[in-house]
Amino acid sequence: MKFQGSLRNRIILNIWIAILPLAILLGYAIYDMRAYYTQYDQIVTNITSANAYNMTFKQEVDEEMYQIVIGSANWTNPEEKLKYVDPYATIDTARAQFQELYDDTEDSDKRRRLRTIIRLMNTLEDRVDDILKNVEEGGHYDENMTSFTMNIQILTEITQENIQNYIYYEAQEMEEVRAAVSASAFRDLRIMVALLIVILGFNVILSRYVSDKVTDPILELCDANERFSQGDFSVRVEMNNRNELDQLGESFNTMVNEIDFLIQDIKREQKNKRKMELSLLQSQINPHFLYNTLDTILWLTDSGDKENAVKMLTSLSSFFRSTLSKGRENITVGEEIRHVQSYLEIQQFRYHDILEYEISVPEEMHHYYIMKLSLQPLVENALYHGIKNKRGKGKISISGWMDGLDLLLFVRDNGIGMTEEELTNLREAVDGEGQQVKPVDSGHGFGLRNVQQRLKLRYGEEYGIQIESTYQVGTVITVRIPRLVEGDV
Known part of the structure; x- marks a missing residue:
């Protein structure tokens, strides 16, 4: 210019x-x-x-x-x-x-x-x-x-x-x-x-003249910047100097507009994030899950199997304690694994004839941090849409290893799996850009989509979940997150 x-x-x-x-x-x-x-x-x-x-x-x-x-x-x-x-x-x-x-x-x-x-x-x-x-x-x-x-x-x-x-x-x-x-x-x-x-x-x-032409607009910019630093995003500067200071004023106005837009966008993202967290928490306190678990505990008590009743009640307490985690958004991988284990222990009491599970995540990964409720929705999805739809007994395996500066966690099941069309629809539901995405079937994809959005929002687009499935063989969901310690979260 x-x-x-x-x-x-x-x-x-x-x-x-x-x-x-x-x-x-x-x-x-x-x-x-x-x-x-x-x-x-x-x-x-x-x-x-x-x-x-x-x-x-x-x-x-x-x-x-x-x-x-x-x-x-x-x-x-x-x-x-x-x-x-x-x-x-x-x-x-x-x-x-x-x-x-x-x-x-x-x-x-x-x-x-x-x-x-x-x-x-x-x-x-x-x-x-x-x-x-x-x-x-x-x-x-x-x-x-x-x-x-x-x-x-x-x-x-x-x-x-x-x-x-x-x-x-x-x-x-x-x-x-x-x-x-x-x-x-x-x-x-x-x-x-x-x-x-x-x-x-x-x-x-001449210097006095040039100095006035320079300092007056700069003082105006300083005043506008002071108001802006105090939170006044409506401040704008108007300059008619026909020199570089006009461009500086335009840049300031553009910066204020962009920052105002970014702040509003961040507020919207935070609001959406809270909605997703609330939805996920509500899904964890599913009344059907709670009623069924309490009925099982009552049945075990009535039948005199107090030992298993106590174990199931302990697992239920641990499950909800991990779900709330004192309001923390990030917990260690070890805490997330214990939360998943509590969930599987409860479900195994109910589905002991069709469910087996194995957890083999290396101890050296346990001290790294992960967003809470990142694995349990995947395990729940494997149980209800994989194992339960398969004839005979099924198995859910949770494993992991370190890949450079990242952590990889795997949730595998040898359930019914998905056809190519079903897998494509599920991926679209999980990775969809819109706020309202039609699920593949009743409830299928909501928890996965919630986890995907939360991971990408927290860690970036290069992280999240990846789904692979073969019909009549099973499904593998891979979770990729960065290696973060306590000081990084």
Whole structure:
């Protein structure tokens, strides 16, 4: 979503207003300083190059020519004359250096001074040439000495003076550049300080404006959030900032709506859950079951079988004590097994001729927790819809084992079983999404559906019961729940 005057754009604009003028001024200052630096560096290079010949050029040329004139350097010997002294090379090297300085400069005054130095070196080379020709001819000692004194020494003196003048001129220009750099830096500093003051003043005003645009809606959101945290789910915020805060307000309103819906949904689920628990408890306190059990106890008493009457009465007491379990929703697997055992003991008194049972759940599973009344409805279903519909004696087996982080409990019977069609109808009744599902037959599927819904509601969709059955063979109901200890429930 894009906003016309988004906070991001305003903040970026504020930053650019602060940075851009300073960046432009800084760029100009850098460019200006670079120009001065280039000029300053060229002057230093020129002075260094010229200074290399300031003190040595005259001395070297004079000494070499003097040795040639007096004969110390044997110039007439082709093999020896260039071995120790070479005035031509000294002059050529210096002239080439000053010619390079001449070519690199565009300053007319510098070029004039350098041109004079080069011309002096050309003239000096001519006078050196005159003396060397006389030396090669021989017999011109006095003339050569006069020429050395009057020409060579005077020309090298004049050349050295011109080199010194050139260096002095460059040094003056260096001072001018230094002064210009200092003045430019001071000028740029004053401009930057003045510009900084203006920018700071503008930014204070702009920041206050942006801050109000940000903090006022945030304060409104905080107030709405405070009311919401106190339970007011009718609170809503209205914003017309045309920026990201509008989206934040919309998100807040959406969150409140969704939380309100979830709370209402949880209330409905809790209400349904209580209805299911109440229905299950009512099914456990079935008056027919209670009447039949009490009639059996009375019959045993009348017949003098007081021992079995006491056992049956004890099992009935244990059964209802486990059913209520002091209002607890979760009990241990061991307690649930004892509840089922009490139920089977009571039913075995009544159906001793058709019912056998076996419970083989490992002891290491007994301390884990399970929702109460998770197994008894399955055992009841196995008895009334499996064993009783079969001719002859039947058996109900309860077993279990641990599967990773889950517990698996099995309720098996070798009763009548179900056809494929009956099994499909029962699964649809147990797993149906609607609140009212037509049972397969009278009462068949209600207890299983109740257990399925409670397990999925409590543990999640991956848990619950799974039914497998084969006609004339029997039925197996598998219960999958997570391994939970006391601190997890």
